[in-house]
Amino acid sequence: MVSYREIQASNELISDANAPRVAVFVGGTSGIGQLTVKALVNTGVSIRIYLVGRKSSEERIQTLIDELQAINPQAEVIWTEGEISLLSETKRICEVIKAKESRVDLLFLTAGYIPFGERKETTEGLETVQSLEYYSRMLFTTLLFPLLGLSENPRVVSVLSGGLERVTSINLDDLDLKKPGNFGGVAAQGQYGTMNSIYLDKLATNHTDITFIHSWPGAVNTGSVRRGFGPNSIMVWVIRLLLEPLLALVSYSDNESAQRHLFQSTSAAFGGRGIPWKGKPGVNSREQETTGLFLVNHKCDCTPNTRVIPVLREKAQTKVWDHTQEVLRPYL
Template sequence: MVALDIVHASNARLRELGPGLVALFVGGTSGIGEFTLKAFVQNTASPRVYLVGRNVTAADRIIKECGELNKEGKVEFLKADVSELKEVDRICKEIQKREKKINLIVQTQGNLNLNGRNENPEGLDRKFTLNYYSRMRFIHNLLPELRTASTEPPNFARALSVLGAGHESAMNLSDIDLKTTFSTTRCATHTTVMNDFMAEEFAAREPGISFLHSAPGLVNTGVARELPLLLRGVLKIATPLLLPFYVGANETGARQLYLSSSAIYPPAKPTEGAPLAAGVPFPKDLSVSKGSNGKVGSGGYLANWNGEIVGKEKLLSDYRAQGLGKVIWEHTMEVFQKVEAINEGKIDPATS
């Protein structure tokens, strides 16, 4: 476990990366995304932040509070329902009109509803899309801006997906997108493992950028409002008993920001001669983390809420030997191509 004082000390050094860092927070209008966004604004010099979500009222509040944390920062809200990739593409184009580089992408979008498969107009389940497809689409679309950030001072570029690293279990490889065998449990399993392997796959293809998949721990985010009434009641009763195990809002934001910026999680090949390309320097008694593929400093990392490297090693190793990373990559790119054709009116999602 990375001590909290080390986390705070590291975050306080973010200003050393210089003014004008550009960050994108998707799902940042509540919970973990909001906590991390505020920590980023508070610890950086004149940042430019894009906040993507659905709740205008929450966004207005967050922007006001960020202004009190850092008067030199700028936070702009972009309203979107990113359970549809068409909306992801629209937001990416909006950002690309305004920015040539993006230093950091943090994604926390998702929901806790226990409904069955709920397909969007693109033929994808909305929960699955929030947990996985939309996250990979943002990264895929904005790779040019991440690459630019990695090649221009401070040469820092990173993408963090907050979901369930370390909570892997076996997938149904004959139905990767759960078109016919969907359940909320299987959705959690598939999207967790797929986030794992895509961090690894992106890192192998983009050695100047760090890619992380993290688990936030037990955090009271308010997302339980989407649960059925009975479960909400049970959770309300259980919450006082769980409080000792909760990670508080401020600590959650600080720790996810640490994952987003520490040189303990460097890209595979940081820009030479750029001391901050790997991230904020760490104390001498710490060392660079082991990547998801077992190699130290690989550029793709699976981390727990407390900064420790996680992942079901036996399961992931067996899947890696089967070439699952390549399978997931190819599946994802095929889905993107199909959705592009659907949104261009070239094919009917009902027959695809």
Template sequence: MPTQPGVTRQHVQASNARIDGESYPRTAVFVGGTAGTGELALQELALTGKGKWAARIYVVGRSESASRVNKSLDRLQAQNPDVELIWTPGEASLLADVKRICTEVKAKEKSLDLLFLSAGYAPLGGREETSEGLNVSQSLSHYSRILFIQHLLPLLKASTTQGRVVSILGGGLETTRIDLDNLNFEKPGSFSGMKCQTHNLVMQSMAMEQLAEDNKDVTFIHAYPGLVKTGNLNRGWRDRWFLQLLANIVLAPLFWIMAFSLEESKQRMFYLATSAKYGGHGVPLQEPVAPGLTSRGEETGSVFLVNHLCATVTNEKVMAELRKEAKGRIWAKTTEVTQPYI
């Protein structure tokens, strides 16, 4: 089944302009809302409700970022006094911290409209492990995201607008080229940044498909944002400055030519969070935009894989092959890793 036509920027803007009290997320948790696409979506959500609707938004980030992030949140708060921005310090790569953060949110909230997950980086500088023994990139891009979902599902199910989970990584780019016997790169010398990125996005799609099909009263979106001028090109290199320099020489010009502007990315991220294209009770569609199709080729009931133009992708042949064995093994590994922190 082919990829649906992309959604033009004009239709994205028109949809965002039609957000009303029924489709505006009143409670949200942003993990990764301190930089990149997550921060852009956070800004759009915080300012859209100005003078119309109150909202509470939890912003999860590292303690080291507190000073910078709080200045940014203070500016947003000054621009829209109706929104409550709740700084929630924690290390999202540590599953014990994820559990603590979720426990705090569940103690304060009865429902959750939006869970926006975008923390992560490309580990091009080599393997780096957390104190819990996980590769940092895999923990951020997969395991902690699934654990956030697992903990917050009761709140998402209680949403009056149908809770929505948006994970920004690589939806639609799935491949069968992953090592099922070495999902976490336990074998010595097997780790590489590019392989890790592939594992992360495939594992995320398979686990989100499982969660979506077990929880059909919540909307699940795994999206690929495309190239965005967020500064991520300079993250994840650790001390390999020469590779960082080479990447900037070779890739930076492509970003300036091909990447979305911050403004367009902001609008598209907010569209993912609010449009009825992906089910739920979002902003109703207008012609010629058609309802999205899930990874199963249907309008509801599974995860939506979304490309950089906000079009849904079924990736039918690859997903069908992954479901034969990979999905079960990925879900088993994911459960094994997250279960001690449930």
């Protein structure tokens, strides 16, 4: 395990010489994304951050941006509004960023929630959470490759369930979980998380200059459990009054979670040219210490998940890749 003291010591070394200069946070309007934005801005470095989220968050986020820029005048935080469950909007946002920037150093992806209740689709015909947690994330990554490729230390971090993949957690006969009885909160999270790892593992072989991280954050009370229910559901109150106080006892604090994800976003423990790391180097999904896909758990340890990933690579990767390309093709 990487100790929290080691993580803090690494983060204290972040400076203008080694920090990402341009970062895109998708889902950074709440939860782990917002916490990590705050931690990055608080380092005092000169950075430009694109904060992507829904229009309903705009007023609240503008207050946050004002606070962050008061703390660090060298940080430019740019609110970028868009409904990112729609792939057409994802493409539009990427075009906005590409028109303004010559490079992107960090792409940090956290949008999503546990989809309890009935299956709901976007106007584009995709299950809403699958679009947020998988298709939109992969489209952001693909469309921003030209800018990531111009960075000296490009990094893509997808926060969901890295290292928790199971061969049985993906339904290859129903990748979008449309068939009766296949959809549910637990099944969906297992499916979407495993698809993240399968697809990112393939991207990492095609883009060897980029570090990819699929992170499992552990227990962090971000309120995402409540989002799976309607705002007037009795379950929201059950979770708020009973589950969340229990969760608080075993969760990472907001600050510790932020520091851990800042570490993942900047440290050379995960390959690349990040903050120098003297500890044990992380090993990627192909059991190498170079760039690639790193499956990083809540303790900031890497696991190649050697009993599962090679099997998924052999039996599932082609089907997941081809299916995803078919879904994304109209937006590429």
